[in-house]
Amino acid sequence: MASVNASATLGSFNLPALVNEPFISYGPKSAEREHLVQALAEMKEQMPFEVHPNVNGQDVAGTLDQSQQTPFNHSKMLAKYSHASPELVRQAIDGALNAKKQWSRTSLHDRAAIFHRAAALIRGPYRYRMMAATIIGQGKNAYQADIDCTAESIDFLTIFPTLAEGLYKNQPPFNAPGVWNRSEIRPLDGFVYAIAPFNFTALAVNLVLAPLIVGNVVVWKPSPGAVYSSWLFNHIMIEAGLPAGVVQFLPGDAKEVTAEVLKSPDFSSLHFTGSTAVFRSLSSAIYSKMEFWKSYPRLVGETGGKNFHLIHPSADLKNAVLKSVRAAFEYQGQKCSALSRIYIPASLADDFKRLLVKETEALTMGERFTDFIGPVISRTAFDRIANYIQEAKYAPETSLLAGGTVDDSTGYYIRPTIIETSDPRSRFMTEEVFGPFLCLYVYQDNDFGEKLFNLIDTSTQYALSGAVFAKDRQAIIEATDQLRFSAGNFYINDQCTGAMPGHQPFGGSRASGTNDKAGSAGLLSRFVSSRTIKEGFTTIDSVLYPSNLD
């Protein structure tokens, strides 16, 4: 019998106050830029690093036959790593279930202390190593890495304990005389399986931490495109005091690891972020054998998008253009929220396109601090996006406005590309590309209203992120109302990317996911299976009620 953690019984603690992690500028001549330059140089000197699965708190050495290249230069390896075998996956599940006996009894405040300690480690001694790992490994510039692996990761680490405390405090409002009703926030039966995407170090952090803070144990398959930053985060959690086995870090063949995980009847939840196709196939596999599981598995998945900007004739043109360029091309369009289709009124079209193209063509590509654009993540992504752009360039209904060229001689570079189409339901306006590709459609000003809203709402299967740009309040009111189900994150006169935990809880519905919102209390509640306790303080003298008496 595991011992009960005593500290919960010796005080009613308050968590540290929430402070949003500020962004760092990394401006010219700043001290932080110098630190980062040094960390990047050191990492390039030391790489490739060796990464192995980490099970029950130990690295389990295997054959280093996998590699994570840097997308800036495909001849350079950031890390060599080994895959978890099916046998190791089984050991990891057993170890996690064993670790759960104590972790599920550990008080929220002790779990929170580990989270806050990890936040302090990222804020302090690990900041520049995390930055360098995310920049070199995932192809980000300094700003994109900072908002991700430091600011957003730290925000998840500090906000989850506070959100969990809110769940804990959510107690039954009624107590009859002589009765005390209580809700106990138990973790799910079994273990949670987390599968992470490559594009945000912080999203892996979210996938692991949300189940963890409410007492679950997590078997985690990181993305092959983010192995090193993921390993580093796991290492930080261990250094912060996370007990062995609570998180099992399992880089591996996605299908093989998943097949092994789904052989365990103790699988209780899939926490997934990635493409719609993969989440759908996993959901089908899980739903197809419901009688096999010990409980009803919770499926939580945040997936793809075809995100829009709708420009009204009254919009501030410059603001709309500049934010559209950022939304479409920051991090090479490899954000699930990236702008990918834009609707422009005919009255603004010439000026809008002129400025849009000018600003896009001015963006430089490369590895320098001054470069806004970096490479796409991998050879597979490069080939897929390059082929897509080729098809878009030569389709009969399109014309190329900017970009359209690619270069994989050193890294996986694709010029930010803008295509105009005369067919608003063409595949270029409806399919996710997940790269630096923007499709533009010019509508007649008179069509702003039901006809256009209906087009935006029904032309794709996705409903992740979108924005309206207008000065006319009535236009804003109508768009906000009519596009209610077209985006889980809706922006007014702001770009459709850049959601931050605790500010804009993020997620979409329809084919974009289960919309449980990363970094929200709603998400935590998906990993909770509460127990209601009723305690009676009074005794009774008779079986009969007064209504039974003569």
Ligand SMILES: NC(=O)c1ccc[n+]([C@@H]2O[C@H](COP(=O)([O-])OP(=O)(O)OC[C@H]3O[C@@H](n4cnc5c(N)ncnc54)[C@H](O)[C@@H]3O)[C@@H](O)[C@H]2O)c1
């Ligand atoms: N909605 C969101 O919050 C959000 C956030 C980030 C990324 N995304 C989406 O993620 C996608 C890009 O990320 P990606 O390229 O890493 O996605 P992906 O679907 O290719 O991979 C995601 C994860 O699934 C694993 N995987 C792949 N095939 C699998 C299989 N058959 N079985 C089990 N696991 C499998 C991968 O190894 C990886 O760990 C885009 O579609 C993007 O929109 C969504």
Ligand SMILES: N[C@@H](CCC=O)C(=O)O
């Ligand atoms: N928080 C992010 C989520 C991006 C998904 O990949 C954003 O909205 O930019």
